[in-house]
Amino acid sequence: MTKERLRKIIGENVRRERILRDISMDEFAEMLTLTPGFIGLIERGQRGTTSSTLYKIADIFGASIDSFFEIREDLTMSEADGKNKSMAKRQKISSLIFDFTGEELDYVINSLLNLRSLRGMGEATTDEEYNE
Numbered sequence: 001m002t003k004e005r006l007r008k009i010i011g012e013n014v015r016r017e018r019i020l021r022d023i024s025m026d027e028f029a030e031m032l033t034l035t036p037g038f039i040g041l042i043e044r045g046q047r048g049t050t051s052s053t054l055y056k057i058a059d060i061f062g063a064s065i066d067s068f069f070e071i072r073e074d075l076t077m078s079e080a081d082g083k084n085k086s087m088a089k090r091q092k093i094s095s096l097i098f099d100f101t102g103e104e105l106d107y108v109i110n111s112l113l114n115l116r117s118l119r120g121m122g123e124a125t126t127d128e129e130y131n132e
C-alpha cells in the first residue's frame with residue numbers, strides 16, 4: 001500500500017468519525033490545536049499526521065488507533081454522511097441531557113414515550129421500568 005493510499009484511508013476514517021459525532025472542522029481543529037485548513041488536508045488524505053496527533057484524535061473519538069487504518073468500502077462518504085446524521089442527532093441529544101437531574105431525565109423519558117405513542121410507535125408507559 002502506498003503512503004498516499006494510507007493517508008487517504010486515515011483521512012476518510014477521521015472525517016467519518018468527526019461527522020458521526022457532529023463536530024465541526026473548527027471545533028475539531030481547536031480540540032487538536034491545529035488549523036481547520038490542516039484538518040481538511042488530513043481528511044482529504046493530502047497530508048499525513050503524526051502518531052501523537054492520531055492518538056489525540058483517537059482519544060477524542062474514544063476509538064482505537066487501528067480503527068483509522070481500516071478500509072471501509074461499505075459506504076461512500078456521502079452515504080456515510082447521510083446515514084450518520086441520525087446518529088449525530090442522537091449523540092447531540094445525549095450531550096444536551098448529560099448533566100440533567102434524575103427528575104429532568106424522567107421528564108425527558110416520559111415526553112419521548114408520549115411522542116412515540118402519538119406517532120403510533122407503541123404505547124406510552126410509565127417510567128417505572130427506568131427507576132429500577
